[in-house]
Amino acid sequence: MTTAVTTLPVLHPARSLARMDMTLALRAGSVAGIVAVYAAAVGILKVFGQREVIVDHLTLGHVFLFSLAGACGAYVWTRSKASIRLRVINVVIAGIASGFFLVALIALMANVNLRWMFTALSSDLLRSLIYDRGAVGGSVLFLGAGALGAICGALLIGLPQTPRRCLVWGLSAVLIAGVFQELIQIALRFGWPITSLRTFLYVWRGLTLQGAMIAFATAFCVCWALDLGRRHLRRRRGPADIDVAIPRLRSQLASAVLLLCILVVFPLVAGSYIGQVMMLVSLFVLMGMGLNIEVGLAGLLDLGFVAFFAVGAYTMALLTADSEFALAHYTSLPSLTFWMALPLAVLAATGIGILFGLPVLGVRGDYLAVATLGLGEIVRVLVISDAAKPVLGGAQGILQVPKPTIGGIELVDPMHLFYLTLVFVLVAALIAWRLEGSRLGRAWTAIRDDEDVAQALGINLVQCKLLAYGLGAAFAGLAGAIFAAMLTSVYPHSFSLLVSINVLALLIVGGLGSLPGVIVGALLLIGLPEVLREFNEYRFLFYGVLLIVVMQWRPEGLWPSPQRKREVRTPRLG
Amino acid sequence: MNVQPILQVTNLHVSYDQIEVLRGVSLSVDHGSIVTLIGANGAGKSTLLRCISGILRPKMGSITFAGAEIGERPAHLIARSGLAHVPEGRRLFAKLTVDENLRMGAFRRNDRRGIDNDREHLLEVFPRLRERFRQVSGTLSGGEQQMVAMARALMSRPRMLLLDEPSMGLSPIMVDFVFETIRKINGEGMTILLVEQNASLALQIATNAYVIENGAISLEGSGVHLMDDPRVREAYLG
Ligand SMILES: Nc1ncnc2c1ncn2[C@@H]1O[C@H](COP(=O)(O)OP(=O)(O)OP(=O)(O)O)[C@@H](O)[C@H]1O
Numbered sequence: 147m148t149t150a151v152t153t154l155p156v157l158h159p160a161r162s163l164a165r166m167d168m169t170l171a172l173r174a175g176s177v178a179g180i181v182a183v184y185a186a187a188v189g190i191l192k193v194f195g196q197r198e199v200i201v202d203h204l205t206l207g208h209v210f211l212f213s214l215a216g217a218c219g220a221y222v223w224t225r226s227k228a229s230i231r232l233r234v235i236n237v238v239i240a241g242i243a244s245g246f247f248l249v250a251l252i253a254l255m256a257n258v259n260l261r262w263m264f265t266a267l268s269s270d271l272l273r274s275l276i277y278d279r280g281a282v283g284g285s286v287l288f289l290g291a292g293a294l295g296a297i298c299g300a301l302l303i304g305l306p307q308t309p310r311r312c313l314v315w316g317l318s319a320v321l322i323a324g325v326f327q328e329l330i331q332i333a334l335r336f337g338w339p340i341t342s343l344r345t346f347l348y349v350w351r352g353l354t355l356q357g358a359m360i361a362f363a364t365a366f367c368v369c370w371a372l373d374l375g376r377r378h379l380r381r382r383r384g385p386a387d388i389d390v391a392i393p394r395l396r397s398q399l400a401s402a403v404l405l406l407c408i409l410v411v412f413p414l415v416a417g418s419y420i421g422q423v424m425m426l427v428s429l430f431v432l433m434g435m436g437l438n439i440e441v442g443l444a445g446l447l448d449l450g451f452v453a454f455f456a457v458g459a460y461t462m463a464l465l466t467a468d469s470e471f472a473l474a475h476y477t478s479l480p481s482l483t484f485w486m487a488l489p490l491a492v493l494a495a496t497g498i499g500i501l502f503g504l505p506v507l508g509v510r511g512d513y514l515a516v517a518t519l520g521l522g523e524i525v526r527v528l529v530i531s532d533a534a535k536p537v538l539g540g541a542q543g544i545l546q547v548p549k550p551t552i553g554g555i556e557l558v559d560p561m562h563l564f565y566l567t568l569v570f571v572l573v574a575a576l577i578a579w580r581l582e583g584s585r586l587g588r589a590w591t592a593i594r595d596d597e598d599v600a601q602a603l604g605i606n607l608v609q610c611k612l613l614a615y616g617l618g619a620a621f622a623g624l625a626g627a628i629f630a631a632m633l634t635s636v637y638p639h640s641f642s643l644l645v646s647i648n649v650l651a652l653l654i655v656g657g658l659g660s661l662p663g664v665i666v667g668a669l670l671l672i673g674l675p676e677v678l679r680e681f682n683e684y685r686f687l688f689y690g691v692l693l694i695v696v697m698q699w700r701p702e703g704l705w706p707s708p709q710r711k712r713e714v715r716t717p718r719l720g
Numbered sequence: 721m722n723v724q725p726i727l728q729v730t731n732l733h734v735s736y737d738q739i740e741v742l743r744g745v746s747l748s749v750d751h752g753s754i755v756t757l758i759g760a761n762g763a764g765k766s767t768l769l770r771c772i773s774g775i776l777r778p779k780m781g782s783i784t785f786a787g788a789e790i791g792e793r794p795a796h797l798i799a800r801s802g803l804a805h806v807p808e809g810r811r812l813f814a815k816l817t818v819d820e821n822l823r824m825g826a827f828r829r830n831d832r833r834g835i836d837n838d839r840e841h842l843l844e845v846f847p848r849l850r851e852r853f854r855q856v857s858g859t860l861s862g863g864e865q866q867m868v869a870m871a872r873a874l875m876s877r878p879r880m881l882l883l884d885e886p887s888m889g890l891s892p893i894m895v896d897f898v899f900e901t902i903r904k905i906n907g908e909g910m911t912i913l914l915v916e917q918n919a920s921l922a923l924q925i926a927t928n929a930y931v932i933e934n935g936a937i938s939l940e941g942s943g944v945h946l947m948d949d950p951r952v953r954e955a956y957l958g
């Protein structure tokens with residue numbers, strides 16, 4: 147027995163652990179470094195470098211690189227199992243390693259011209275990042291900042307929850323105040339006390355150092371105060387399990403109301419460009435809620451969703467436009483107003499939705515995705531086809547769709563259109579919310595989980611599935627009709643597959659099956675890229691990264707429904 | 721008691737794609753009885769149950785339930801006419817709690833009071849479920865899941881229960897409990913068609929039993945009678 151044991155190779159445990167940690171640190175540092183070099187090569191770093199967070203002190207490029215180092219520091223700190231001293235060393239090594247890649251890039255760029263391949267790799271790319279310090283100074287800066295970033299990341303992750311959350315709040319406040327300075331400055335433009343607040347925080351180019359400190363301190367203190375308050379409440383109430391459900395519901399309701407207030411007030415103060423962006427966001431929220439019925443509730447994957455949006459838009463255009471393609475132009479039908487055409491557009495979309503559902507009734511899982519993808523494309527191809535050109539206008543689309551009117555006044559201002567849409571969103575949200583808790587909603591849950599068992603419980607599969615497609619399509623048709631009136635024209639190229647994918651992606655990021663999740667997803671995936679116009683080129687890269695990050699760290703989405711959370715967090719039945 | 725078959729299967733043929741799995745199965749289940757169907761793996765037992773509850777279509781033959789032909793009826797209508805199927809492997813809604821699963825069982829019912837009463841009654845039949853009431857059913861033990869599956873089916877107030885291998889993968893104590901419960905439910909008047917691997921227990925509680933081999937009924941008789949049959953003893957009771 148004993149001889150058998152001693153013949154096994156014995157590793158010194160501490161040493162092997164240290165070696166393992168070293169590998170871990172180097173690996174994490176390399177990943178961060180490669181990401182940084184990649185960002186530099188494709189030009190993201192350049193764009194980031196032009197966006198100042200704190201005037202003359204900090205650009206988004208710095209923040210990006212520093213957070214990369216911070217992330218790898220935090221990763222090493224949590225994964226490493228060695229003693230504190232070794233862990234610190236490893237974190238520093240990881241940080242330096244992450245900086246090393248950019249140093250190597252500087253060296254390479256000094257000797258080889260890489261611009262024939264990567265146009266973004268110009269010599270002034272990194273100059274602003276290193277505050278004009280030259281190659282040697284810059285290299286030292288990169289390595290030092292990498293190490294510092296990693297240490298900060300590790301510190302942040304190692305802190306207890308309360309100070310960590312407050313720090314994150316503070317840093318986010320600075321970031322938001324800096325990155326969105328134009329919008330915030332516009333919002334702060336009127337009135338005496340507000341204007342002086344603006345001059346206190348900002349110069350016209352952006353956030354000042356003083357402003358950044360104030361933003362940080364304010365957010366930090368607010369977070370701390372909130373935390374104290376929450377703790378106080380919890381202590382008074384005690385850890386009674388049953389009572390928790392009601393305050394949780396209440397706090398959810400409170401945050402929903404808060405979100406709504408922001409949606410109402412924000413465009414008002416932030417100007418008409420934001421109004422337009424929010425308009426687009428709310429159209430996607432409408433579509434998101436529709437697709438949520440199909441995918442989130444009934445579990446029917448649909449990649450052809452844009453077809454319903456198109457049907458809504460074209461119906462609106464055909465019924466109301468002042469154009470040769472309008473039905474009123476060549477039939478005896480009267481030309482309708484927006485309000486009369488709206489229910490018809492929704493109805494048409496619902497009908498198409500049900501029609502759409504019929505051929506895919508028996509199709510399950512992955513095949514469903516492909517089948518709906520095909521159906522959606524059929525609609526798009528049909529619209530731009532020569533055959534439909536005399537009716538639908540072909541690639542030129544239909545022009546001169548009137549804007550909606552209320553009491554004889556035409557709503558031209560994008561802000562007014564936004565508020566109109568917001569009303570529709572609210573009504574639709576109410577309907578979606580009621581549906582979720584209804585008998586039909588429960589039938590969808592059952593179908594989503596197990597079609598056979600659902601049938602065995604007396605649930606009519608055909609009816610429920612067609613209702614899911616029809617109701618989902620109704621939301622999209624509503625969005626399409628508003629879209630047509632908003633643009634006063636419809637073109638087939640607005641209805642590409644990308645729209646379907648966008649809607650699906652925003653659902654997944656926000657949290658499938660969750661209504662507030664739809665709003666969060668739409669703000670993040672539709673609103674943010676519109677506001678950060680200069681990053682538009684990297685929009686889909688941003689989508690990809692966001693999707694991966696969300697799937698890794700919060701697979702249930704950013705604002706999941708309680709049930710979905712349970713789904714992701716509990717193991718499946720064997 | 722009314723001793724007329726509630727379920728009558730005559731000359732049933734079923735095939736998956738081209739392969740014929742059931743070749744002329746006939747059996748009948750009397751009101752208030754327990755009928756057991758035993759057979760080797762792959763003999764076609766689950767296929768028969770799936771066909772009776774409408775998830776599969778028969779190629780030929782007839783199925784009558786409570787006097788009506790249901791062979792061509794869609795599954796949800798069969799369920800609504802009072803036939804509840806507890807499928808092989810339980811197939812709970814894994815992400816829903818025990819309570820939610822039970823409520824799903826009562827999906828077609830509107831009588832809130834009746835639902836609450838039935839649930840209360842079932843929690844007495846399965847006391848373990850009361851302790852696990854708010855637990856997500858995917859995290860239950862196999863035996864507990866079987867209880868939820870049976871309770872869910874009973875929540876629809878069926879006239880007849882199809883049970884597919886309720887003792888599969890359970891410990892001996894749990895197996896005894898499950899069979900005890902089956903007998904108790906039957907004692908309250910429920911008609912049961914039971915498919916089982918555990919032949920000895922299944923034959924003990926059976927009023928009537930069938931043996932299925934290669935998609936056809938090879939033996940039938942009363943439970944006690946089949947227990948003494950040398951062929952059954954050799955093949956299934958070992
Ligand atoms: N969906 C299917 N497609 C094709 N063949 C199937 C399908 N389901 C079952 N079969 C085949 O039909 C035959 C009978 O299957 P069935 O599930 O009815 O057997 P069983 O008697 O319930 O067996 P067990 O005791 O193992 O559950 C098997 O040979 C099986 O491979």
Ligand SMILES: [Mg+2]
Pocket residue numbers: 765766767808884
């Ligand atoms: Mg079986």
